[in-house]
Amino acid sequence: xxxxxxxxxxxxxxxxxxxxxxxxxxxxxxxxxxxxxxxxxxxxxxxxxxxxxxxxxxxxxxxxxxxxxxxxxxxxxxxxxxxxxxxxxxxxxxxxxxxxxxxxxxxxxxxxxxxxxxxxxxxxxxxxxxxxxxxxxxxxxxxxxxxxxxxxxxxxxxxxxxxxxxxxxxxxxxxxxxxxxxxxxx
Numbered sequence: 001x002x003x004x005x006x007x008x009x010x011x012x013x014x015x016x017x018x019x020x021x022x023x024x025x026x027x028x029x030x031x032x033x034x035x036x037x038x039x040x041x042x043x044x045x046x047x048x049x050x051x052x053x054x055x056x057x058x059x060x061x062x063x064x065x066x067x068x069x070x071x072x073x074x075x076x077x078x079x080x081x082x083x084x085x086x087x088x089x090x091x092x093x094x095x096x097x098x099x100x101x102x103x104x105x106x107x108x109x110x111x112x113x114x115x116x117x118x119x120x121x122x123x124x125x126x127x128x129x130x131x132x133x134x135x136x137x138x139x140x141x142x143x144x145x146x147x148x149x150x151x152x153x154x155x156x157x158x159x160x161x162x163x164x165x166x167x168x169x170x171x172x173x174x175x176x177x178x179x180x181x182x183x184x185x186x
Contacts, residue, residue: 023138025156031144033163034124035175043116050112054105061101065094127166131159 034040072087079087132140140159164171 024136025139025141026132026135026137026159027141027143027156028128028159028163029144030121030124030128030142032175033128033160033167034120036164036169036173037120037124037167038169039120039123043120046116047109047113051109054109058098058101058105061094061098065091065098068094123167124163127163128159131162131166135159135162 068087068091072091076084076087128140131137135157137157137159141156161171164173
C-alpha cells in the first residue's frame, strides 16, 4: 500500500511540474526574412548572370538551327536524295542537341540555385535559432510554409523583427510584396 501511495504522489508531482511548465511560441515568415537579406541580392545577381549565359548559348543554338533549316527549305529541291538526307540528319541532330541542352540547362540552374541559396538559408536559420534561444522560445513556426491554419498573435511572438536585427537588416526595410501599391509603381 505504501508503494502505491508513493507512486500516486510521484505521478501527481510529475503532473504538476508538467502543468507548471509554460511554452513560449513564436512565428516567422522565413521567405520574407530571406528576401530582405543582402546575401539574397548577391545570390540573385549571380543566378541572373548564370541564367544569361545559358540563354545566350541557347539562342546561338536556335539561330544556327534556324539558319540551317531555312537553307534546307530554299535548296532542298536542287539537292540529290543523298544530300537531302544528310541535311535532314544534320537538322535532326541539331534538334536533339537543343533539347538535351535545354534539359541540362534546367538541371544546372536548379543546382546553381541550391548552391547559391544554401548559405543564405543557413544564415537565416542560424539567426532564427539564436533569437529563439535568447528569447526562451519553445517552438518557432514558419508561416511561409503554409502549414499553420490558425495562430493566436497574443500567444505567439513574431520574431521577424528580432531576426532582422540579428542579421543587421534595417527595421524599416520591407519585402517587395509589403510595399504600398503607390510606392511599388514609382
